[in-house]
Amino acid sequence: MVHQKRFSPACERNKDVILEKLKLYTQAPGNLLEIGSGSGQHAAFFSSHLPHINWYPSDQPMYLESIQAYQQDTPNKNFKSPITFKVGHDNFPIIDFSYVFTANTFHIMSQQEVINSLSLLGLHLKSQSYVFVYGPFKKNKEFTSVSNKEFHRSLQVNNPNSGIKDFELIHKHMLEHSFNLVKDHDMPANNQFLVYLKH
Ligand SMILES: C[S@@+](CC[C@H](N)C(=O)[O-])C[C@H]1O[C@@H](n2cnc3c(N)ncnc32)[C@H](O)[C@@H]1O
Numbered sequence: 001m002v003h004q005k006r007f008s009p010a011c012e013r014n015k016d017v018i019l020e021k022l023k024l025y026t027q028a029p030g031n032l033l034e035i036g037s038g039s040g041q042h043a044a045f046f047s048s049h050l051p052h053i054n055w056y057p058s059d060q061p062m063y064l065e066s067i068q069a070y071q072q073d074t075p076n077k078n079f080k081s082p083i084t085f086k087v088g089h090d091n092f093p094i095i096d097f098s099y100v101f102t103a104n105t106f107h108i109m110s111q112q113e114v115i116n117s118l119s120l121l122g123l124h125l126k127s128q129s130y131v132f133v134y135g136p137f138k139k140n141k142e143f144t145s146v147s148n149k150e151f152h153r154s155l156q157v158n159n160p161n162s163g164i165k166d167f168e169l170i171h172k173h174m175l176e177h178s179f180n181l182v183k184d185h186d187m188p189a190n191n192q193f194l195v196y197l198k199h
């Protein structure tokens with residue numbers, strides 16, 4: 001069966017700089033859950049550059065066909081079949097994950113979905129697991145750029161529950177769920193790459 005690939009220009013722009021950061025923290029082999037994989041481009045690219053990591057993409061059902069299309073075209077065996085996982089609807093996958101990665105999802109989710117995501121990570125990840133969150137955030141209630149402010153407005157026109165979240169909200173919940181912030185990397189185009197480690 002031939003699956004239809006989606007294409008995200010943002011993924012092409014950010015994949016190299018994200019890979020550079022992922023490499024810093026993923027030396028140990030392990031299973032990684034990607035939440036909200038979208039097209040599947042990141043899964044294809046990162047799994048081919050991190051062969052010791054079993055990359056498990058996930059998303060809501062309408063994205064799985066595209067992810068499967070990328071998986072079919074990628075020879076690496078560590079690109080695992082996509083998992084149906086929408087936070088708030090599906091159970092957390094029963095796999096022993098050492099890593100969780102999510103890119104550009106928290107500004108699409110509602111605040112409650114973000115809080116639920118962090119709570120699930122607290123419940124299901126073991127000590128010494130890493131969580132990587134890439135995307136734009138507000139800091140001290142302020143947007144970090146004019147373009148992020150405009151982006152936030154445009155998101156809310158389409159869905160009033162979506163929008164750029166406060167870094168402090170993420171941080172508070174991660175601390176409550178036994179994660180320490182290892183590093184908050186500034187990334188191009190006013191994005192952050194947050195690295196948390198469970199103690
Ligand atoms: C802007 S796309 C980002 C996709 C991909 N990570 C990327 O960087 O291109 C946002 C993704 O978040 C997913 N998403 C939204 N709400 C979600 C939820 N409650 N649980 C899991 N994924 C969700 C969407 O299905 C979509 O794939």
